[in-house]
Amino acid sequence: MSEYVLRTKKLTKRYKSDYALTQVDLTIKKGDIYGFIGQNGAGKSTLLRIVMGLAKPSDGEVELFGNSDDKGLVEARKRMGAIVETPALFLHMTAEQNLEVCRLQRGIPGSECIQRTLTLVGLGNTGRKKVKNFSLGMKQRLGLAIALLGDPEFLILDEPTNGLDPMGIVELRDLLKKLNREKGMTVFISSHILAELHQLATTYGIIHNGQLLEQLSATELNNHLQKFLLIKVNEVEKAVTVLERELGTTNFVVMQDGTIKLFGFLNETGKISKLLIEHGILLEQLTPISDDLESYFTRLVGGGHV
Structure with missing residues (x-):
């Protein structure tokens, strides 16, 4: 049995002369x-849609x-659940009815999983709404419930x-950690909220202009993050002069709010x-x-924002 849930090999997506993935x-x-x-536009959703x-x-x-063959991929995708872009929902139905339709489409036996899944995502009391x-x-949340119906092994x-x-973001983070810890569920999550990802992910992939720039573990990321002393003083220019003259360093940055980031002297606060x-x-x-994940991402892609 493969230790990998997902692998892509030289995956490329081209639209005429433009490459979404390379x-x-x-x-x-x-x-x-x-x-x-x-x-x-970096290629995240394109890759997820292909998977x-x-x-x-x-x-x-x-x-x-x-x-990796067509028949094997069809069978493997039955072990997955996903929300890609906007969840497809039946607006004139209740949450329970939406899940019942999905259960029948997927051939999931027994309807007891519906209320259990709705309760899991915080929609257990929506009734006939x-x-x-x-x-x-x-x-x-309902889209997440649909993705979780049938207890998938791999969640996208x-x-x-x-x-x-x-509060909903915190609850989602805790739920994903619980599913990962208690059920061994593998999760592939794309998000703009990097502060949340930094508290959740065990592994990271950074994509830019359709190219995967880096994959690294949470431990490797933390080792790469720059550490510094944040200094706030009443006279910034005078403080900078002291740092240059007395410490013999220019390894600092003055931020727009006037605070100073000093690198390399973490054990010399006294x-x-x-x-x-x-x-x-x-x-x-x-x-x-x-530094946080957003700062690392910004340095890696050359000043871009997620």
């Missing part, structure tokens, strides 16, 4: 929570659960936090505090900080 080699192991990161069988590649190969009267967040989520309030105070500078903050 020779992407992506690997997701069983039990991963894989955070997929990229700007709009789901909603689009065909121009070249390359998709392998799911060790299967029609989906057309749901909020955007409730519709997103494209921007699943759209429409969720901050020395720096003493220097600044001795030169009559009021020290308001001196805190060791680590």
Whole structure:
């Protein structure tokens, strides 16, 4: 049995002369929570659609659960659940009726899974309320319920936090962690909210202009994140002069809000505090900080934003 739930090999998607994907080699192991990161138009949704069988590649190969032939892929996709782009819902039906239609379409035996799944995503008490009267967040939860119906082994989520309030985002994060921990569910998640991904993912893939720039584990990412001292003072220019003259360093950045990021002196907070105070500078903050996922992404793609 393959240790990989998903592998793509030189996966390419071309539209006339434009490339949405260029020779992407992506690997997701069983039990991963894989955070997929990229700007709009980078190729995220294109890749997800190909994996789901909603689009065909121009070249390359998709392998799911060790299967890469057409028949094997059809069978492997029965072990998956997904929200790709906007969930397809029957607006004139209730949440329960929507799940019943999906259950019958997929041939899932027994209807007891419906209420259990609705309760799991926080929609257990919607009763006879029609989906057309749901909020955007409730519709997103219903889409997640559809994806989870039948207990898939591999869950694909494209921007699943759209429409969720901050509490809903936290609840989704906790739910995905629980499914991963208790059921061993592998999750492939694309999201613009990198702070959330950073608290959730065990592995990351960064795509830019259709090319997979990097894959790395959460441990590898944390090792790459820049660590610095965040310094806030009343006289920024004077403090910068002291750092240059007394510490012999220019390895710092003055931010737009006037705070200073000083790199390379994480274990010398006492020395720096003493220097600044001795030169009559009021020290308001001196805190060791680590960069976040968004900062790392921005450096890697050259200043772009997700």
